[in-house]
Amino acid sequence: MKRFIRHIILFSSIVLASIYFILSQADGYSDPFYLKFTTPQQKSLIIGTSKAAQGIIPSVIAENFDIPVYNYSFSINSSPFGPKYLESIKHKLSQKKRDGVFILNVDCWSIASRCTEPNDILSFRENNTCIAEMETVDKNPNLSYLLKYMSGNYYKILHKPAVALLHDDGWLEVSLSMDSISVARRTKSTLLNYKNKQSIYKYSSLRVDYLVKTIDFLNEFGDVYLVRLPVSPKLMAIENDVMPDFNNTINQIVNKTSGYLDLTTTNDLYKYTDGVHLQKESGKKVTEEISKWIRNVEAQQKGTKKGTTVK
Amino acid sequence: MLFNSIDFAVFLPIVFALYWFVTNKRLKLQNFLLVIASYTFYGWWDWRFLSLIIFSTLVDYSVGLALKKQENQTKRKILLWTSILVNLGFLGFFKYYNFFLDNFITAFSFFGTEIKANSLYIILPVGISFYTFQTLSYTIDVYKRKLEPTKDLIAFAAFVSFFPQLVAGPIERATNLLPQFYKKRKFIYSQATDGMKQILWGLFKKIVIADNAAEYANMIFNDSSDYSGSTLVLGALFFTFQIYGDFSGYSDIAIGTSRLFGFNLKRNFAFPYFSRDIAEFWRRWHISLSTWFRDYLYIPLGGSRGGIWMKIRNTFIIFIVSGFWHGANWTFIVWGALNAIYFIPLLLTNNNRNNLDIVARGKYLPSFKELISMLLTFGLTVFAWIFFRAENMEHAFSYISQIVSLSLFEMPYFLGIRKAAMIVGFIILFLLIEWIGREQQYAIKTLVSKWKKPFQWVFYYLIVMLIFLYGTTSKEFIYFQF
Numbered sequence: 001m002k003r004f005i006r007h008i009i010l011f012s013s014i015v016l017a018s019i020y021f022i023l024s025q026a027d028g029y030s031d032p033f034y035l036k037f038t039t040p041q042q043k044s045l046i047i048g049t050s051k052a053a054q055g056i057i058p059s060v061i062a063e064n065f066d067i068p069v070y071n072y073s074f075s076i077n078s079s080p081f082g083p084k085y086l087e088s089i090k091h092k093l094s095q096k097k098r099d100g101v102f103i104l105n106v107d108c109w110s111i112a113s114r115c116t117e118p119n120d121i122l123s124f125r126e127n128n129t130c131i132a133e134m135e136t137v138d139k140n141p142n143l144s145y146l147l148k149y150m151s152g153n154y155y156k157i158l159h160k161p162a163v164a165l166l167h168d169d170g171w172l173e174v175s176l177s178m179d180s181i182s183v184a185r186r187t188k189s190t191l192l193n194y195k196n197k198q199s200i201y202k203y204s205s206l207r208v209d210y211l212v213k214t215i216d217f218l219n220e221f222g223d224v225y226l227v228r229l230p231v232s233p234k235l236m237a238i239e240n241d242v243m244p245d246f247n248n249t250i251n252q253i254v255n256k257t258s259g260y261l262d263l264t265t266t267n268d269l270y271k272y273t274d275g276v277h278l279q280k281e282s283g284k285k286v287t288e289e290i291s292k293w294i295r296n297v298e299a300q301q302k303g304t305k306k307g308t309t310v311k
Numbered sequence: 312m313l314f315n316s317i318d319f320a321v322f323l324p325i326v327f328a329l330y331w332f333v334t335n336k337r338l339k340l341q342n343f344l345l346v347i348a349s350y351t352f353y354g355w356w357d358w359r360f361l362s363l364i365i366f367s368t369l370v371d372y373s374v375g376l377a378l379k380k381q382e383n384q385t386k387r388k389i390l391l392w393t394s395i396l397v398n399l400g401f402l403g404f405f406k407y408y409n410f411f412l413d414n415f416i417t418a419f420s421f422f423g424t425e426i427k428a429n430s431l432y433i434i435l436p437v438g439i440s441f442y443t444f445q446t447l448s449y450t451i452d453v454y455k456r457k458l459e460p461t462k463d464l465i466a467f468a469a470f471v472s473f474f475p476q477l478v479a480g481p482i483e484r485a486t487n488l489l490p491q492f493y494k495k496r497k498f499i500y501s502q503a504t505d506g507m508k509q510i511l512w513g514l515f516k517k518i519v520i521a522d523n524a525a526e527y528a529n530m531i532f533n534d535s536s537d538y539s540g541s542t543l544v545l546g547a548l549f550f551t552f553q554i555y556g557d558f559s560g561y562s563d564i565a566i567g568t569s570r571l572f573g574f575n576l577k578r579n580f581a582f583p584y585f586s587r588d589i590a591e592f593w594r595r596w597h598i599s600l601s602t603w604f605r606d607y608l609y610i611p612l613g614g615s616r617g618g619i620w621m622k623i624r625n626t627f628i629i630f631i632v633s634g635f636w637h638g639a640n641w642t643f644i645v646w647g648a649l650n651a652i653y654f655i656p657l658l659l660t661n662n663n664r665n666n667l668d669i670v671a672r673g674k675y676l677p678s679f680k681e682l683i684s685m686l687l688t689f690g691l692t693v694f695a696w697i698f699f700r701a702e703n704m705e706h707a708f709s710y711i712s713q714i715v716s717l718s719l720f721e722m723p724y725f726l727g728i729r730k731a732a733m734i735v736g737f738i739i740l741f742l743l744i745e746w747i748g749r750e751q752q753y754a755i756k757t758l759v760s761k762w763k764k765p766f767q768w769v770f771y772y773l774i775v776m777l778i779f780l781y782g783t784t785s786k787e788f789i790y791f792q793f
Contacts, residue, residue, distance in 0.1 A: 001331065001498050001500075003500060004498075004500050004503050004504065007504075008507075011768065011771070011772070014772065015772065015775050015776075015779075018772075018776065019779055022779075022780070152782065152783040154779060154780045154781075154782075155780045155781050157780075158780065
């Protein structure tokens with residue numbers, strides 16, 4: 001019996017040590033969110049869904065501004081505005097300084113709910129996601145994340161799939177083939193998916209309240225900028241159907257921020273991997289546009305008050 | 312509690328330590344601990360259904376004792392039928408009530424009579440078909456005087472609820488398992504390490520093979536109308552390996568776990584996909600259920616001793632009942648009937664016992680004839696599994712009709728085909744190991760036993776790592792629903 005126990009303990013120790021070693025190798029290739037929960041607390045943040053995660057590039061902002069901004073955007077399922085995302089932002093934000101820059105990506109999906117009662121907080125779609133459940137967002141390696149959310153996908157730690165890479169600054173770099181056939185196939189599938197969402201997603205006044213709460217909270221630590229990222233014209237048509245008066249809704253709260261930049265007026269200027277997400281190069285251009293706009297707003301703010309809508 | 316869960320990974324060492332160290336190896340105390348552990352294991356799903364197990368245990372225990380005292384044949388029959396009715400009554404209510412009600416209503420509406428009846432929302436207690444058959448075997452054997460009834464209620468309760476095989480078998484016979492509860496168990500190193508190896512292989516089958524195959528089988532079966540015939544064939548193949556990995560994996564874990572506690576359970580699978588005909592397949596697939604039906608249904612019906620029609624009738628009965636045992640759905644009945652149709656020509660031509668030995672014993676490769684026979688039998692089995700997996704008969708027929716179309720010659724395509732290719736690689740590796748180890752109780756029993764110890768450890772370490780890296784999130788075992 002002693003020999004059996006001794007062997008089991010020895011074998012288990014080797015296995016556990018190997019598992020720990022493998023888990024500690026997890027990086028930006030392993031999972032699209034993992035590094036967001038391993039990097040230190042941040043002074044400046046980009047907030048939004050996967051459009052922002054892929055389309056706003058912190059390193060481009062850093063080139064223009066010399067400000068390290070961290071992209072803390074997730075996906076349409078995890079990070080619409082609500083109590084859970086706000087709580088997570090509070091965990092991620094270093095609350096020591098008050099000169100941060102906060103770029104909030106807004107669109108009709110992030111202020112909509114897909115439950116029967118759009119203001120039913122208990123049925124919010126992000127309630128069972130990592131955003132809601134992860135209290136520790138700055139620990140490396142973050143074992144609780146790996147054990148809970150990567151279960152079933154540990155092979156990705158070793159295989160390093162080349163399609164998506166989450167950078168240390170939070171930018172999710174997606175490298176997909178941009179030939180016309182591949183783009184058309186992905187766009188067809190994604191737009192079909194969004195068309196299905198069209199009847200399910202409903203405007204939620206409570207989510208708008210939480211957008212305001214998020215702005216109010218972030219205002220204490222720096223300047224807040226609202227941005228609506230460009231999308232393909234076909235998705236634009238769907239978004240207009242879902243919330244025709246989206247800009248009016250945002251304009252009602254814009255005075256709480258440093259400004260609102262609606263880039264959907266320039267949709268045709270950019271390329272999209274699937275009709276929704278900006279292609280890498282287009283993401284760089286869009287981020288440069290955002291940087292320029294912020295610089296202009298800052299210059300204007302020195303002489304005027306907050307709440308400028310720039311188109 | 313699932314075998315492939317963290318809960319079980321904590322539960323098992325605790326029970327093991329208490330069993331061998333705290334009970335001080337006292338038999339009564341060990342049996343009592345096993346009852347408590349088994350009830351905890353079962354109650355983890357839904358403690359309310361423990362009452363069914365306890366009631367069934369008390370009924371069969373009392374019937375067993377009463378049968379011993381009773382010499383009057385009529386009264387003995389009444390006692391036997393009391394046990395059968397109680398056990399099958401529970402099974403019938405929980406598993407088949409809505410099925411019979413729905414079919415009754417459909418049948419009457421066919422003749423123009425509308426019947427209004429309320430179907431009930433009934434939750435099927437996990438493993439009810441398994442422990443019901445296990446306890447029935449006890450009463451029937453006592454009735455036939457093949458077994459002395461036990462006076463030891465704790466040992467009997469432990470036999471009925473023994474946690475390694477409680478929810479998905481192997482369905483143990485009282486003649487095999489019950490006496491093991493009377494004997495003092497001794498810890499034997501070789502038996503325990505053998506048990507650990509079998510558990511490891513079972514986990515590999517379940518987590519790496521079955522659960523990964525399930526992802527694609529489910530995707531393809533759930534939206535079968537969207538896929539080409541060639542993709543549907545792949546879907547059926549994925550399900551074929553899912554169900555084998557899932558169920559035989561469970562049996563391996565159950566048998567291995569029992570060995571840690573000093574028990575020997577019956578073998579439940581013997582490499583069925585290497586069978587050369589359907590009769591051999593059924594001697595190698597879910598052995599504990601096949602032999603149960605053979606001994607308690609087929610032989611009492613007359614078996615294959617009567618004329619041709621009697622043989623055909625009995626074969627259909629046993630296969631259809633076996634199909635129905637799996638679930639209250641016409642798909643299972645058709646699956647059973649289809650297997651009967653496969654089997655009858657062999658029976659009528661006296662070719663059903665041609666292949667009793669393992670294929671190509673002592674050789675590396677099968678002969679060409681054996682290979683063709685294996686492929687043909689495998690093909691028939693895959694076809695039958697389509698009925699087993701389909702949601703209903705309409706789904707099964709539409710699935711098959713889509714296979715038999717020009718799209719059968721298209722390249723298969725579905726989401727995640729790259730990962731699927733990796734899973735196919737694992738299935739091929741798995742089949743290779745199973746082929747090499749086919750003369751053993753389970754594939755890796757002696758696979759590396761001649762290697763030096765450090766190399767053996769590396770082999771087992773690699774299996775653990777494969778389970779960790781390529782396992783999916785813990786999924787229930789398919790046979791829990793039966």
